[in-house]
Amino acid sequence: MTSEWPLWEVFIRSQHGLAHKHAGSLHASDAEMAMKNARDVYTRRNEGVSIWVVKSADVVASAPGDREALFDPANDKVYRHPTFFPMPDEVKHI
């Protein structure tokens, strides 16, 4: 009988990091073990102050084929960037 433990994705927030960042994955039988293993494998050199573990099977990812449909529409909306609006030199703090 195969007894392969489920796969988990590990996210770490570093000391000065603003958000959790994907660090890698590991196998564990449950959440508690995933947390312990994540600590042992991904924070041996003070890489983090906070860990998230998520079952890989629960991650919903965008498909490579949907890249254009999802991301191209942002290309022609340059007005979403502040640089789209030139400001006169005399106007300060804006």
Added chain:
Amino acid sequence: MYAQMVDTGLNKVVDASQMSPQEQAFQARIDADVKVEPRDWMPEAYRRTLVRQIQQHAHSEVVGQLPEGNWVTRAPTLKRKAILMAKIQDEAGHGLYLYSAAETLGVSRDDLIDDLHAGKVKYSSIFNYPTLNWADIGAIGWLVDGAAIMNQIPLCRCSYGPYARAMVRICKEESFHQRQGFDIMMAMCRGSADQKAMAQDALDRWWWPSLMMFGPSDAESVHSAQSMRWKIKLLSNDELRQRFVDQTVPQAEYLGLRVPDPALRWNAQSGHYETGPIDWAEFQAVLRGHGPCNRDRIRVRKEAWDDGQWVREAAMAHARKRAERESRAAA
């Protein structure tokens, strides 16, 4: 290297005229240094070759713990023991990062481990040599990890995203490994005459196997040429070996040790060291299973795997039982 003579399953390099439009688009992205990610389309040969290469690499990290583990209980001081354990623990982590990278290509961890135990997939030739005394731990860190770094730094730029990211993590950790080895060598070379002789003896035994780690010249190899087009191999075996020699010989001189190669000489014109011939018959024999420790390494790995079977099953049964209890309580 940690992955030696990786077979692409092809007998000639695929040129653009033989490629489907999909394959051409794939190669164009690689040429443009766009990373390939797990869910992207990729040619089957690319996927298969990567699985083989990453798997060999992972097995090498794991089996590489065995020669060093041999000296944990006999480290000369508590400090050296703690350092060695930290180093070996890193190698377990390296194995795990790499197995994870291979798993993104659609293979299971258990299958990868079965392949190792069945002798279907190799690990690096270097780990079939024995660690006879403490100086060997110094020589391994200095030479073997040094050679590994040489190979792994270019791989941080390889075309497959998960493999490249694993390499970045690994390279960050490796330089501690090489330095702790050199530190052991320095301590022994500054010690008594007997200690220095042990250091020399370790260099004598590990020098040639370390050069063999890079594998035979692959200037003519179809597999290497194809792997280079795919950017899962960045530099030739000879190129990496030369870099290693150029970097290591002055370090041996600093230690006051003699490199065991009577033909070794500095070529001022090329700016490189020239070395004597490598005994490739020995390398081939080790790959075929006739190194000093081949059988022992696999036996120990299998034992550890089999002895852990009930733990893996019990942990899973426990997790299932708890999940059931929780869902019943919630209902």
